[in-house]
Amino acid sequence: MSKEKKEKKEKKVVLVLGAIGSDIHYAGIQILEHAFIGAGFKVINIGVRRPPEKFIQVAKECNANAIIVSSLYGQAGQDCEGMRQECIELELGDILLYIGGKLVVGDVLPPWREIKKQFKDYGFDRVYPAERDSVSRAIRDLRKDLGLYKRMKRRRVKGKGK
């Protein structure tokens, strides 16, 4: 196998991670960063209070596979409704967009399935509530969405008979 091919094969999945809009919640993305690194991904944590454009710009520069948006302050709707369109305009239309957190505010919150639909309509591929197991689910979904299980399977099959 050529050196480039080997490097490409061993290349880690790159994630851009941050808290969007005016959200200052920092501890959560530190925990996410730690979890994603532990799962074998490369993480570029752009920090808190980042506009959508910053996520997309960094994703372009680093050839990221996915953008992971965290939002705990309830105003993600306003921050994110145009994000997929911006990705398309900046020629990153196919990038995986994930979002998780406390995504809405209100005296009576709509049921989760409605919140999920709202963000899926904005163009997010996966939407998660602010629960501890959302992290492990996101890791599993990333592997699925990026076809990593197939890659892992292919490697195992190739290894047989050697």
Add this chain to the structure above:
Amino acid sequence: MKIKVSDTRIEERDLQKIRKKVLQFWPTGKEVDLESAIDFHRRLPKNKITFEKLLIGKNTGKTFIQPRGGVALTDDLIKLLRALEKAGADFLPVTIDSFTRENRYDAAQEGILRSKQSPKIPVLNGYPAVNAGVKECRRIIESVNVPVEIRHGTPDARLLAEITLAAGFTDFEGGAITYVIPYSAEVPLKESIKNWQYVDRLVGLYQENGITINRESFGALTGTLVSPCIAIAIGVIEALLAAKQGVKSISLGYGQCGNLVQDIAAIKALVSLSEEYMHSFNYKDVLITTVFHQWMGGFPENEYQAAGVIALGTLVGALSKSNKIITKSIHEAIGIPNIESNVAGVKISKQIINMLDHQGAFSNSDIEQEVEIIKQETRCMIDKTMELGRGDIAKGVILAFEKGVIDIPFAPNRFNLGKILTARDNCGAIRFLKVGNLPFSKNIIDFHKAKIRERAKKEKRKANFEMVVDDIYAISEGKLIG
């Protein structure tokens, strides 16, 4: 006046004579067969035996939670108990209805019939265990996974004890004073003492066959401004009466008074005096445990205020290291709780217990020690900041953050060095996993290292970021230490 009653142990043959009469008080008495009862108890798994669980709890410093609760029909009762168990109850109750407590088994029977006719309209305020009988009561024991206790307020509980002990209940509340003076108008003590000696001697009979049944004295009494000394004196007396009849496991109850110091002191005095008197009467092999009743007086109607009362009771029960806390519901002011409000009381109590699990009552010197440590650490940081600024605080602050002499964990600001890591020690206090550049003296650094090492050793894991993450999630998951 010659008093005929005495505290001597009832001879077995005398007991068996009276048993024949007692078992005829209601037809279900026929179902009681001592041999099959003992066999049933022998086959109970340890997790369903009160004595076994209390013993482990006492040895590990655990404070258990137990609600009250009872309804007319067995299936509804099982539904209630399963909900309470799921909510975290360590021991379950079967609270007996008032007709049964007055031995009005015919009225209890009428109550059962009416309950069957209109299932949605509760008629009885508890479970009529005598009318239900041994077989039906056994269904209860078989339907749950923790020990179950009979809770009531019955001057003459002889038949109730026969039926429920035979059914597999491993804990039976009450005593000659605690279930008579607050729970009857006419019953004389010479009668109640004899009736409760019977119950204790029956427990003694089970004990002779290798089955340990726990007896609980109802020290909360009238729940109306009862001084600790009254509760404790009566508790010790009932313990001595019970031990005389062969009881080997006794819980002594105490009702919350409200002043933290007094309540914690009362439990300490209860433990100390009960041990002292039991020893002086030569009862050295009796397990004594304490039961703390959350506030037994009037409750506020508002559910949140009621939750506050429940929470305070749990705090005191935990700090006093009581072996068990009896919970109230958030509808205490209104009446017999429904499942949800009873479950709420259990969940409120469990959250607090789990957060105070590794803590306990503290002395002034514990606080003074911690004050000293905090002051030393703080002085190190402020003095170094002043030194860096050469007396100018503003300049000092900027340099202090730059060098990490002041460092805030998990701060987003890029001028915060972010080199420290904090996590809890085995008592839940926040200690330094990584001191970073904080200007601590060696003894402070060693102090924190030791505390974190102790926790890592206890939990058999490394002291690292995982520990920190677990601590961050802990309270939302119902505990203090991750």
